[in-house]
Amino acid sequence: xxxxxxxxxxLRPEVYPLFVTMGLAVGICGMQLIRNITGNPEVRVxxxxxxAGILDNFVEGEKYAEHAVRKFVRNKSPQIMPSVNSxxxxxx
Numbered sequence: 001x002x003x004x005x006x007x008x009x010x011l012r013p014e015v016y017p018l019f020v021t022m023g024l025a026v027g028i029c030g031m032q033l034i035r036n037i038t039g040n041p042e043v044r045v046x047x048x049x050x051x052a053g054i055l056d057n058f059v060e061g062e063k064y065a066e067h068a069v070r071k072f073v074r075n076k077s078p079q080i081m082p083s084v085n086s087x088x089x090x091x092x
Contacts, residue, residue: 039064
């Protein structure tokens with residue numbers, strides 16, 4: 001009986017946006033965690049790699065820092081809606 005009331009309480013249409021945003025946040029955190037574990041040159045998971053100490057591998061660090069999203073937004077305007085901003089700020 002208790003699970004039925006809990007089910008009714010949390011599975012209402014008003015709660016769907018909360019589920020979506022929480023799922024998106026958990027997905028982004030998981031993606032970043034996997035990206036750091038697999039690609040970050042400063043993270044070493046295996047014991048053999050940890051004994052290497054600090055490496056000056058600048059090429060690998062540059063490859064990690066210059067990912068696809070950063071390359072995509074590099075030459076873009078740092079505004080959310082540039083057409084709306086120019087409409088209201090630039091007089092004719």
